[in-house]
Amino acid sequence: MKSVAVDKSKYGPWALVAGASDGVGAAFAEAIARNGINVVLLARRAEILNQVAESIQGRTGAETRVLVTDLSAPDATESIVAATADVEIGLVVYCAGGDADFAPFLENSITASERMLQRNCLIPMQLSHHYGRAMVQRGRGGIVILSSGAAFVGAPNMAAYGATKAFDMIFAEALWAELRDQGVDALGVVLGETDTPSLRRLRGERGLAGPDEPVPGATAVEEVVSAAFKSLGKDPTCMAGKQIRRGARLISPIPRGVLVRLMVRMSRRAMGSDDKSAR
Ligand SMILES: NC(=O)c1ccc[n+]([C@@H]2O[C@H](COP(=O)([O-])OP(=O)(O)OC[C@H]3O[C@@H](n4cnc5c(N)ncnc54)[C@H](OP(=O)(O)O)[C@@H]3O)[C@@H](O)[C@H]2O)c1
Helix, strand or coil, X not given: CCCCCCXXXXXXXXXXXXXXXXXXXXXXXXXXXHCCCEEEEEECCHHHHHHHHHHHHXXXXXXXXXXXXXXXXXXXXXXXXXXXXXXXXXXXXXXXXXXXXXXXXXXXXXXXXXXXXXXXXXXXXXXXXHHHHHHHHHCCEEEEEEEEHHHCCCCCCCHHHHHHHHHHHHHHHHHHHHXXXXXXXXXXXEECCECCHHHHHHHHHCCCCCCCCCCCCCECHHHHHHHHHHHCCCCCEEEECHHHHXXXXXXXXXXXXXXXXXXXXXXXXHHCCCCXXXX
């Protein structure tokens, strides 16, 4: 993997990567560890997660900790907070969030959509609140939340998924606006088709490709990670990969970073400054 600079003094000593057993999350964990930041790796499949953690630790020398947790379970935040209480989390990267079903809303169970809402919205919001407060107290840290082009516009088979991804993108942008003056960087990373095991599996199941066949034209996970760390600390949103940048320009010729900054100014004009002493 090409080296990606991640500032240990700003985002260390520990990072939490949710959805770290494969795909984008595993690539984030590796890049972070290569910069000497220890990593808590979270996912459901214990065996694979342990293998990923061991190989990252072996290659990078960074410490790893494995957290086998289902992010769609109601007590997920409580158990994550308890399992990380003894370490200082300076960076949260929330990757878990793909939709393995890709089914029409009414044909799928309501439980499946509720679990997605829990995993994609409620848990990242709770974790951002918990770790974000500690980061603000320290005056440093970062929160990275993965979103999708599905956030831009509604589409069939992605009703609940696209809506949760819109939540993720807007939530991350708003955190960027609120926290940037307090030393904490938030970033929404918006992905187009990215070559991950999850996408390969889905394409295989739909008869579009053989099992574990690479996705033609899709962005590589390393490119996503590299784009994210180039944007973290600067922009509210990162369009990770050529494909999604092209798509984003079609939806709006004005980059989201410009729109968010404009919204910050408009909101201050309409509602006044957040600095109470300035009112
Ligand atoms: N790949 C794409 O083309 C694409 C496109 C647009 C957006 N995105 C976004 O990019 C992010 C990463 O996508 P991805 O393709 O790498 O695959 P993904 O299926 O979202 O993520 C895979 C990782 O998340 C973990 N995970 C999934 N559900 C979990 C749960 N309930 N609890 C704990 N861990 C869970 C998986 O591990 P376990 O199975 O071991 O739990 C695995 O480590 C997602 O947020 C997705 O929405 C991806």
